[in-house]
Amino acid sequence: MVMEVLIKCANFAAIKHKDQRRKDTDKTPYINHPIGVAYILTEEGGIADPEVIQAALLHDTVEDTECTLDEIKEHFGDHVAGIVDEVSDDKTLPKMERKRLQIEHASSCSPQAKLVKLADKLYNLRDLNCCTPEGWSEERVTEYFEWAAKVVKGLRGTNKTLENELDKLFRKRNIRFAEEDENGVC
């Protein structure tokens, strides 16, 4: 049953992220983030695909905790594990390389993974507008917005509402419009 599997995901993610906090000065519990990403998808994105919502709830477990893809497969099946894999950075790579690969791989992600990535970026950018993570300069915040705009460029054509919400944030930051190509031509 769909409701049960979604609660199973939320519970699994809560256990995996239990010792993690966000980087804000209030040290918000990390689980607020995956739940918020899933909520953006249902509430704003109009997404009712249970596999997408499951993947959203689980999306940072493999990247950010000791959880393995095999565990996700065992509990939630190959398909959901596949989406989680698509949205997970390889933390063994240097940070610059990870960030570059996100830009490079965005357009070849599956539509389900693109939805999770759009909502993830939207949540994190809104979070940056609310509070600056500890130790981040204003320049680092701007760089994150600029990088996120490049990733989002490869995710377009997936969900109009989420893309419009992201564009509002990019516009407010005067980030060169994300759907323009290198010459500034649409």
Ligand SMILES: Nc1nc2c(ncn2[C@@H]2O[C@H](COP(=O)(O)OP(=O)(O)O)[C@@H](OP(=O)(O)OP(=O)(O)O)[C@H]2O)c(=O)[nH]1
């Ligand atoms: N804005 C914000 N982000 C926070 C906060 N606490 C933790 N994060 C996480 O930090 C990541 C962005 O920080 P970076 O320094 O760029 O990346 P890193 O943690 O992977 O090294 C995001 O990872 P991610 O979700 O995997 O997404 P992505 O940035 O890799 O796409 C985000 O979820 C916070 O208080 N505010």
Ligand SMILES: [Mn+2]
């Ligand atoms: Mn995330």
